Amino acid sequence: MVPFSFAGHDLLALPQGALFWPARRALLVADLHFEKASWFAIRGQMLPPYDTIATLTGLAALAERTGAAEIWCLGDSFHDSAGCERLPADAQEILRALTTGRRWIWITGNHDRTIDRCGGEVMDEALVDGLMLRHEADPRETRPELSGHFHPKLRVRVRGRQVSRRCFVATPTKLILPAFGALTGGLDADHPEIVRAVGAGAEALVPVEDRLLRFPLAA
Numbered sequence: 555m556v557p558f559s560f561a562g563h564d565l566l567a568l569p570q571g572a573l574f575w576p577a578r579r580a581l582l583v584a585d586l587h588f589e590k591a592s593w594f595a596i597r598g599q600m601l602p603p604y605d606t607i608a609t610l611t612g613l614a615a616l617a618e619r620t621g622a623a624e625i626w627c628l629g630d631s632f633h634d635s636a637g638c639e640r641l642p643a644d645a646q647e648i649l650r651a652l653t654t655g656r657r658w659i660w661i662t663g664n665h666d667r668t669i670d671r672c673g674g675e676v677m678d679e680a681l682v683d684g685l686m687l688r689h690e691a692d693p694r695e696t697r698p699e700l701s702g703h704f705h706p707k708l709r710v711r712v713r714g715r716q717v718s719r720r721c722f723v724a725t726p727t728k729l730i731l732p733a734f735g736a737l738t739g740g741l742d743a744d745h746p747e748i749v750r751a752v753g754a755g756a757e758a759l760v761p762v763e764d765r766l767l768r769f770p771l772a773a
Contacts, residue, residue, distance in 0.1 A: 556761040560729050561685065561698030567761040570612060571720045571732040573700070574620050578683065581622035583613060584702025585630045585733035588645070589637035605737035606641065610648040613734070623656050628702040628731060629663025629689025638672040649673065663689035663703065691728055691751040698727050704748050705733035707740030708758040708769060722759040723771070728752040744771045
């Protein structure tokens with residue numbers, strides 16, 4: 555976990571693509587996309603049906619490691635609004651354990667505007683200790699904001715080959731989390747849609763072991 559400051563708050567960036575907020579003992583993740591494989595399977599495209607378990611297992615490990623008292627999921631936690639109903643029994647068991655004994659909040663996203671029967675609290679957005687938590691960054695928002703939606707990845711060329719890493723995208727007032735889900739793609743961190751959402755002066759942040767690598771993004 556790599557410490558850094560955002561809008562006056564001390565946060566920890568995790569290489570897995572999550573944030574930990576020590577002052578609240580809060581773990582924040584975005585774009586879990588549970589049951590994406592089963593959504594494709596219904597439509598005839600067969601994918602290995604292990605994405606939800608892989609994502610939940612990784613999230614449970616981070617919750618245990620950080621001792622999180624709160625878990626905030628910043629939208630698109632399910633690939634569609636019926637995804638909760640398709641959760642297999644073993645996934646339900648892991649999720650039930652995660653939502654028991656701590657506060658769990660689902661922020662709704664464009665893929666999962668309705669979430670029910672999966673425990674926890676459901677919100678469209680939330681203002682928490684001065685930070686606005688929502689799914690998609692709002693270019694008009696003047697308050698410090700945490701969001702997801704874009705699945706940012708940084709692609710760089712190293713020794714003649716291209717390397718891709720999930721990354722955070724940050725300005726002084728906006729922080730976009732990468733997708734945490736096991737079966738999610740990614741959008742280039744300097745894509746015009748991301749630049750439009752956060753404005754000029756953005757950086758891609760890549761946590762690596764005990765360092766936070768910073769890459770300026772062209773506007």
